[in-house]
Structure formats: structure tokens, C-alpha cells
Amino acid sequence: MTTVTFLAAPGGVPRGRIRAPGDKSISHRAIMLGSLAEGVTTIDGFLEGEDCLATLRAFRAMGVRIDGPDRGRVTVHGVGLHGLRAPAGPLDMGNSGTSMRLMAGILAGQAFDAVLTGDASLTQRPMRRVTKPLALMGARIDSTEQGTAPLRIHGGQRLVGIDYRLPMASAQVKSCLLLAGLYAEGTTRVTEPAPTRDHTERMLEGFGYPLRREGARVVALTRGGRLTGTTIDVPTDISSAAFFLVGASITPGADLLLEHVGVNPTRTGVIGILQLMGADIELRNRRLAGGEPVADLRVRHAPLRGIRIPETLVPLAIDEFPALFIAAACAEGETVLTGAEELRVKESDRIQVMADGLTALGVVAEPTPDGIVIRGGVLSGGTVDSHGDHRVAMSFAMAAPRAGGPITIRDCANVNTSFPGFVTLARNVGLTIQERTTT
Ligand code: S3P
Numbered sequence: 001m002t003t004v005t006f007l008a009a010p011g012g013v014p015r016g017r018i019r020a021p022g023d024k025s026i027s028h029r030a031i032m033l034g035s036l037a038e039g040v041t042t043i044d045g046f047l048e049g050e051d052c053l054a055t056l057r058a059f060r061a062m063g064v065r066i067d068g069p070d071r072g073r074v075t076v077h078g079v080g081l082h083g084l085r086a087p088a089g090p091l092d093m094g095n096s097g098t099s100m101r102l103m104a105g106i107l108a109g110q111a112f113d114a115v116l117t118g119d120a121s122l123t124q125r126p127m128r129r130v131t132k133p134l135a136l137m138g139a140r141i142d143s144t145e146q147g148t149a150p151l152r153i154h155g156g157q158r159l160v161g162i163d164y165r166l167p168m169a170s171a172q173v174k175s176c177l178l179l180a181g182l183y184a185e186g187t188t189r190v191t192e193p194a195p196t197r198d199h200t201e202r203m204l205e206g207f208g209y210p211l212r213r214e215g216a217r218v219v220a221l222t223r224g225g226r227l228t229g230t231t232i233d234v235p236t237d238i239s240s241a242a243f244f245l246v247g248a249s250i251t252p253g254a255d256l257l258l259e260h261v262g263v264n265p266t267r268t269g270v271i272g273i274l275q276l277m278g279a280d281i282e283l284r285n286r287r288l289a290g291g292e293p294v295a296d297l298r299v300r301h302a303p304l305r306g307i308r309i310p311e312t313l314v315p316l317a318i319d320e321f322p323a324l325f326i327a328a329a330c331a332e333g334e335t336v337l338t339g340a341e342e343l344r345v346k347e348s349d350r351i352q353v354m355a356d357g358l359t360a361l362g363v364v365a366e367p368t369p370d371g372i373v374i375r376g377g378v379l380s381g382g383t384v385d386s387h388g389d390h391r392v393a394m395s396f397a398m399a400a401p402r403a404g405g406p407i408t409i410r411d412c413a414n415v416n417t418s419f420p421g422f423v424t425l426a427r428n429v430g431l432t433i434q435e436r437t438t439t
Pocket residue numbers: 024025026098169170171172173175196197318319342
């Protein structure tokens with residue numbers, strides 16, 4: 001097994017221009033909808049990370065011809081809603097919750113059986129949140145006794161649309177049900193407790209499938225529409241840009257321009273939270289790219305202060321909390337997060353794993369059941385364990401410029417799931433970071 005360790009040293013000052021890789025959520029959906037469409041879909045800016053490649057391979061395994069990726073260009077030869085074929089074996093979703101949960105919705109509507117599996121982290125993550133509502137629609141899915149993967153999804157079931165109130169704010173569950181809804185008799189209607197990322201909705205519309213949005217929290221679709229191949233320009237991922245927003249905000253002298261970042265309002269919680277803390281972030285050259293809002297973000301160092309994070313911003317920044325905890329550790333005063341229990345069931349328990357890492361660096365960080373309290377202060381050097389969580393690894397790398405000594409970050413191989421080339425890009429803008437690989 002390959003292990004990757006990051007060695008991040010103090011002294012670097014992030015400066016210059018940077019283009020982060022493509023958006024992970026949008027890249028997954030582009031492969032999925034492109035495969036189910038009639039005709040050809042051309043994707044530019046596709047994220048060539050392991051998570052999205054797992055989705056791409058799964059559709060290839062179901063008979064879809066997909067050319068690329070070649071420098072971000074992928075061409076999907078859609079087979080139509082009913083053109084997928086039974087895969088020869090289990091579909092391995094690796095570390096990717098998005099692949100597994102969204103594909104569960106698509107596979108529930110197929111004529112064939114399929115098995116979805118994944119790595120040690122993914123097979124521990126809760127899947128009842130999708131298998132339960134899918135069963136209400138008429139799907140037959142076997143899971144482990146704990147409700148985890150592998151999931152065996154039985155084909156040939158008659159699905160019926162439901163009116164479902166999500167118990168948690170989750171774009172993955174919403175998207176899963178909308179995708180199953182493409183195959184369900186009548187109308188599938190989903191109500192969220194709070195708005196979450198709406199890339200599935202935007203992209204369905206981009207492929208010409210009619211949707212009904214009723215306010216910010218309700219969406220419905222009816223079987224019988226068609227998806228037509230299209231072109232998709234994937235913006236860069238604000239969740240990847242977030243590491244640099246934090247790294248530049250906390251480092252005196254920093255001045256970065258992050259180019260072509262997706263600023264869909266269901267994703268910009270990280271900007272809102274950092275601005276409440278006093279960050280200097282400017283959105284420039286706002287435009288639309290393939291139905292998604294995009295901007296260039298200029299971020300300069302600014303003294304940050306601790307805040308009570310508004311719960312309304314939590315679903316809009318759900319992947320950015322590891323990075324935000326580093327900002328909190330460098331801020332003056334206390335930062336309090338509540339209403340974020342979802343962080344405990346991400347690629348790792350991000351509340352506990354981040355609290356442990358911050359504590360190892362001398363920061364006072366107290367986990368609570370649904371959040372954390374972080375007292376800003378001085379970071380020392382030390383060793384932290386990312387527990388295989390890509391976002392934890394990159395967050396601690398960004399803390400190094402403000403640390404009193406080098407930070408060693410263990411178990412970083414999964415950075416490739418969402419941000420291939422992270423270390424090179426970080427070095428290019430002035431961070432002092434090395435990667436050590438042992439096999
Ligand atoms: C995602 C939704 C979020 C997010 C994940 C990607 C998506 O998960 O954490 O990284 O692409 O729909 P939840 O919807 O489960 O919160």
C-alpha cells in the first residue's frame with residue numbers, strides 16, 4: 001500500500017494566481033447525466049480526481065463510451081435513459097459518497113441488478129438516508145445490517161414517485177431521489193430542511209429536463225422527459241479554492257487571485273463565514289459558465305476574529321469546515337460552530353479528527369455533539385493524522401505558514417480524490433510543502 005505524508009513548513013507566503021481543479025460535484029453529475037442523455041455531451045474542466053474517475057469507470061462498465069479525460073476534456077456518448085447495460089461485476093466507488101448515493105438512485109430504476117461498493121471509509125458511511133426513501137419508491141436494495149455498503153440494487157422494480165421530506169440537509173439524498181424520479185411513475189417531490197447545492201437541478205435543466213422548483217427548498221420532477229446531450233464548462237471547485245482562501249487570509253503579506261471559481265450561492269458559505277471573521281475577499285468579473293455562476297476571487301491577508309457561525313450557513317459550507325477550523329485557530333477569540341452534526345459522517349468524523357489535529361498543534365479545540373469550539377491562538381509545529389480524509393490533510397497543510405514549526409501530516413493519499421496536483425499548486429504560489437511517498 002502506498003502511503004503519502006505531507007511535510008509543510010512555516011515561512012511560505014501565498015501570492016500570485018492559481019486555477020484550482022474542476023468542481024467535483026459538477027463533474028460527477030456531468031458524467032451521470034451525459035451518460036443518460038441522448039447524443040453527445042462534451043465536458044471541459046472535468047475534475048480528474050479519483051472520486052469522479054470512479055463515476056466515469058462505473059458508466060463505462062455499464063456500456064457507455066466515454067472518451068478522455070484528456071486535459072479536462074471528456075466526451076460522453078450518451079445511451080439514453082434506458083440504454084445502460086448490466087456491469088460485469090461490482091461497481092467500486094472508492095472513497096466517493098457522491099458516486100454511491102447518486103448512483104443508487106439511477107440504478108434503482110434499471111432493469112438489471114448491480115452492486116455498489118467502496119473503500120474502508122465509504123463502506124462505514126450511512127446509506128439508509130438513500131435506501132429508505134428509495135424503498136418507499138418501490139426499490140429493492142440490500143445493505144449490511146448497519147445500513148452500509150455494499151449495496152445490492154435489484155433491477156426490474158416498478159418505481160413510483162413520492163413526496164419526501166428530507167430529515168437532513170443533503171444534496172446527495174435530494175439528487176439520488178431526483179435521479180430515481182426519472183424512472184418513477186408520476187411525480188417525485190423533495191423538500192429540504194434547508195437549501196443545499198442545486199447542481200443536479202441546474203444540470204437537469206441544462207440537459208432539457210423540465211423541473212419544478214417551489215421556493216428554495218422544494219423541487220419536483222415527473223417521469224417522461226428526455227435528456228439531450230449538451231456542452232458543460234465545469235468551473236473550478238470552491239471547496240478546493242477554500243484551502244487557499246484560508247491560507248491567504250491567515251498569512252501576513254499574502255495576496256492571491258483564484259481564477260474561474262464556481263460561486264453558486266448554494267456553495268459560497270465559506271466566503272460568507274470568512275468575511276464575517278474579517279477576511280478580505282473580493283469577487284471579480286462575475287459571469288455565468290454553463291448555467292453556473294463563476295467569479296475570480298482575490299484574497300489578501302486580514303486579521304481574523306472568532307465568531308459564532310450562523311447555522312443557516314452550515315449546509316452552504318458543509319465541505320469547508322476543516323479549512324474554516326484552521327482559520328478559527330488563527331483568529332483572535334473563540335469560534336463556535338453548532339448545527340453541524342453531518343460533519344461526523346463525512347470521509348472521516350471531521351469534528352473529532354480536526355479537534356485531535358488542532359490539539360496536537362497546541363490549539364484549544366473542544367468538540368461538541370454537533371460542532372466545535374475553537375479558541376484562536378498560537379499554532380506550534382507537530383504531527384497530525386488526516387485519517388485518510390483529503391480535506392483534513394489539505395487544511396493542515398494550509399496552517400503551516402502560521403505555525404511555529406513544521407507540520408507533518410499523515411495519510412494524505414486521498415488528496416487525489418478531489419485535488420490532484422495540490423502540492424505542486426501550493427508550491428507554485430509560495431507554500432513550503434513536500435510530499436513523501438512510501439510503498
Ligand atoms: C455533495 C454533497 C455534500 C458534500 C459532498 C458532495 C454533492 O454531501 O459534502 O462532498 O455533490 O451532492 P451531503 O449532501 O451528503 O451533505
